Amino acid sequence: SQQGEEDPQALSIQEGENATMNCSYKTSINNLQWYRQNSGRGLVHLILIRSNEREKHSGRLRVTLDTSKKSSSLLITASRAADTASYFCATVLTGGGNKLTFGTGTQLKVEL
């Protein structure tokens, strides 16, 4: 069964706007990761946040984690057409070794 649910399923914005996508999960985690998938391609790791962290930044990406609500959000600032892709959250469960459990993804479209 899916560990994570992502919201929204699809998001369409204009270039230059910010995009926010959310991920909720069900059980205790070691860390949460965000991946990007361009159409027809493999997944690319974007950012990892550990369970004892609340916020991380990487370039135009900002990730937050609220373990009390079992949720995370990914913010992409000043979006570009090249950001058009599907975004997935994936969790490493406490005691789960390296296994990633993926959410269902958010399809982001950035229009010119």
Place this chain on the structure above:
Amino acid sequence: NAGVTQTPKFQVLKTGQSMTLQCAQDMNHEYMSWYRQDPGMGLRLIHYSVGAGITDQGEVPNGYNVSRSTTEDFPLRLLSAAPSQTSVYFCASGRVASTDTQYFGPGTRLTVL
């Protein structure tokens, strides 16, 4: 480094045929895994390995076999293909430390008729 490579990129099988999806990595990663991606389902873990000679089942292992004879290679075998195995298959690798990034191959798109 080539990273994670997968062959073939596309494959069409008839029901009942068998085949092997190849995965190789040149990063000396101990951990390797196979996922399938179906529309609206995200990625689901099929099998994984934490080192040569060690494999274990993931969420959806039925109909698939794996082996890990070397650190570099982790082939996925479909024993008797079924239409329900039509999917995109991704291989990934990473270091055993659980906080590390995993690296994904480009995928194999499999259609079973």
